[in-house]
Amino acid sequence: MPRINPIKERVDSRPNKDCSNSPSYKNQPENNKPKRKDIYAQMPLRLLGYSNEIGEAIRPLNSTLANLSWLPAIGYICADTADKYRQDENCENNPSKRKVSKQLITQLLMSVFLPTVAVKAGQGLTNGVSAFGKTKLTINTREKISDMILESMKQGRHKDFSLADGKIDKEAYNSSLSDRLEEISKHKNTHNKLHPLASIFDFIKKPFMISEKKEDVEKYSMKVIDRVIDERQHLIDGVKPDKMSNSRFKKFLNDTKNISQSEKQSVAYDFIRKSEKSRMFNNKILKSIGGLLALTVMSKPIDEFVKDVAMEQYVSPQIDSFAEFMHAQK
Helix, strand or coil: CCCCCHHHHHHHCCCCCCCCCCHHHHCCCHHHCCCCCCHHHCCCHHHHCCHHHHHHHCCCCCHHHHHHCHHHHHHHHHHHHHHHHHECCCCCECCCHHHHHHHHHHHHHHHHHHHHHHHHHHHHHHHHHHHHCCCCCCHHHHHHHHHHHHHHHHCCHHHHHECCCCCECHHHHHHHHHHHHHHHHHHHHHHHHHCHHHHHHHHHHHHHCCCCCHHHHHHHHHHHHHHHHHHHHHHHCCCCCCCCCHHHHHHHHHHCCCCCHHHHHHHHHHHHHHHHHHHHHHHHHHHHHHHHHHHHHHHHHHHHHHHHHHHHHHHHHHHHHHHHHHHHHC
């Protein structure tokens, strides 16, 4: 039975630790020296590098959580880069600016840029496919319309279209909102052209963009206006809207006891706003699922592409050439 060298076993079982001072290490031939395990390239630590992409995938649902998701990813990139700076694959202490440059670029490509592109592409595809539904509008467009109508009502602009009997001229109101939506879209396109990051994301989404007809936009906008104004008026009159649950309607009645009419109108608006946000939530879930699926499918190909193509064939040779040039200048 072969004798087990306890020192060698300890060396092999300590991933990412300095083992160059081990007696067994120094006495071994170069090609037999133990290779350390790169724990940062293995699960579950590798998942930390995707935390920001997971965050970007769920940004439609929770932007605060999406922003916080970048913290683990940044910590992972810094830890992995520092680890590769200290030691090489043979567990030798060999600090090198060249190594740290290569590892930092590798991580930025594998854990930040390309996975984010995959997530945005997945969301863009989901958004584009959603236009084949009965509304013929994408999730983004429907969300814009709902947000614009709610914001307009919050500012009281709908009152500018009041008729003699106190009701709202919905057709005129809808026409004004349609014109406003066109202005917002033009302004956003101009702004994105001047903003580099927004331009990149627009370029990614461009293959999935659907040409939407104005009549479809106005039809959907009218549907939302009808629903929002009618449900709000029902609440003010003390009548339960058809689509509102009994428990939610009871909560409204409890919240509006012994308050003025103007305060009741404000509370009614808040309830309607939450109802509209809840309706859009399911659509946002679809976008998040699309982004997560794209990340799941593309994560391994991205890692292989970065290591075997981008770094090995293009980036690393350039870094080596530059390092040799700088060394020759000394």
